[in-house]
Amino acid sequence: MNTGGQAMQELTEMPAETEVQPKQLNDGSAVLIQALKDQGVEVIFGYPGGAVLPIYDALYKNPISHILARHEQGAIHAAEGYARVSGKPGVVIATSGPGATNLVTGITDAMMDSLPLVVFTGQVGQEVIGTDAFQEADIIGITQPITKHNYQVNDIKELPRIIKEAFHIASTGRRGPVLVDIPKNIAVELFDEEEHVDEEVNLPGYQPTTRPNFLQIQKAVQAISSAKKPLILAGAGILHAGAMEELKELVERHRIPITNTLLGLGSIHGEHELFLGMAGMHGTYTANMAITECDLLVNIGARFDDRLTGNLNLFAPNAKVVHIDIDPAEIGKNVPTEIPIVADAKEALKELLKQEIASPVTADWIAHLKEAHKEYPLWYVEDKEHLLPQQAIQIIHRVTGGDAIVTTDVGQHQMWAAQYYSLNNPDHWVTSGGLGTMGFGFPAAIGAQLAKPKERVVAIVGDAGFQMTAQELSLLQELRIPVKVVILNNEGLGMVRQWQETFYEERYSQSLIPVQPDFVKLAEAYDLKGYRINTLEEAESVFQEALLSDEPVLIDCRVKQLENVYPMVVPGTGLHEMIGVSGK
């Protein structure tokens, strides 16, 4: 029998009962969001859908800044841009099936360019995996060759460990994308905090070597000391390792000329007196001749990609090769290497700098290269009728003082930006090198701007590539972040057209775009300021106004349609056989 007195008594006893802590039960989604916070994630790039509804609900309850791209490809390229300039892993969430498959290009791009990403995809519930359920895609199978590693969470108990490992793997060693596939039932399953023991990351099969082997360092310094024509080739490994100071010290102390890969740009000041410009297919004459003539090539953090080397049999024929790379599989893959050094670039350079060695005598070599540079600089022929794309980039460079974060898309404009936008700062260059992904540049600029809100971010894109991810203009409209979009508009697939001109007797098959949207009106449709440039004079005034404004802007910069990127190493030929080295 219940009396009022008893009820009162029960109530007063309540606090005593709560002293026995109730079990802390969160679901998988809540665990995920909390884990992201614990990892210090500032921003997520993503797009919701059925399989990730629980995750988005957890995000609603425990918010982390989330950028709703308008296409998953936009989300992942933005995450790449964020990762490239911040050095932190970019975090992406997408739903199962089409959400996940829309990420494939970005994942591959990040894999090729060693960018740290942690990608979460929803998956159909475990009970229906393998039944071709609605929006089921075997994203683990699909991304197996394009991820550094991937996981499907099969048991909620594994979730915290997997998330930890994913961040660890993505952001250590040679960086890369890691994908975590989360079945929907795991996202809603209850997680028992009490039974959970927090484990340290323990990956016996993953122990990247970061410290260089001392004997190899010894060999390298001897080689440097006795070289007559040494050359440093610096790649993105310098930037990933943050080894810019050490690199500069090595270059200056021993007076060794230096060149960059496309992705290594910014690892040394673009106007450093010993910098020869970029090497490779559209590199400078001087850089490519230096590679051909050098007797010692010190590659730090570059992977001897074919766009850099040209015909391998003719590459650096006179050189002894030192190759410093965090990934042992890159050493000796394409170019036989006398002195392999598996290490983080910064650790290796520090060790090199500790050794007391006699500097090589390089004065004649440097004089010779400076002569070549004077004789064969980058060139173009001015055109009274048209603004040249190279001129446009020179003006952008002048107006921004070489301090902007520049992102590019893929094509001719990318090469001109690499040639003419000389960078003052590291981690200010965001471009798709390995995969050459059109549609990358604009969303990458959004990610870069979010990572560095105070910096001026300029996306230099082509008229064609821009249209592959142009829907992300919505993000500028929504966030009002001051990204400057410069379309170098040559009314066509310029790079394709150039190859058709050079190798297919000017048969411009599908490379001249017959119609275009009015890009200024397009900008206005998204409530953005749009500009159009037709002449050199307009370029001077518009860039001055638009690039220095605090608002997002889009500039349709009309440039000469049939301009070509020179000089050029024709595929299959050696670097020394470049064409178009001089306009004379």
Added chain:
Amino acid sequence: MKRVITVTVINQSGVLNRVTGLLMKRQFNIESITVGHTEQVGMSKMTFIVNVEDERKIEQLVKQLQKQIDVIKVDDITDKSIVMRELALVKVISPPHIRSEMNSIIEPFRATAIDIGKNVVTYQVTGNPEKIEAFIDLIKPYGIKELTRTGATAFVRETQKVHSPQLSILK
């Protein structure tokens, strides 16, 4: 040239897929694969026989395998002194009147009859792949109805006879 590669992996779902996928992506020609548990809990060992053009290619293969997160150890044991075994099951047409003839043929191979029907016998034979080849060649004229081979698995011997040339991997 043929190379024998052993790979110790953590027994995770998908690891076999990752390893074979990698071989496919890098265009390696796999002759055989075997996989099974090892003495360590949670570890499996794979043995591959691959066909490669040159040393550089095999070095690449070893390094790429090594790079996989779930791969603990990769060895190219081709030039070492090794024991290698494969098992084959061979179903041969063998009417009763030739059985004793068959028995004398298989005897030197230490093959055993493990299933006998009216007109067919299934033999089991183990040995290195060359021995299996030789066995099959001898048996073939009698009419092989079915044949299945496990692929080779291998161990490095305790004592190494000669100094074997090592590849310049992962130094």
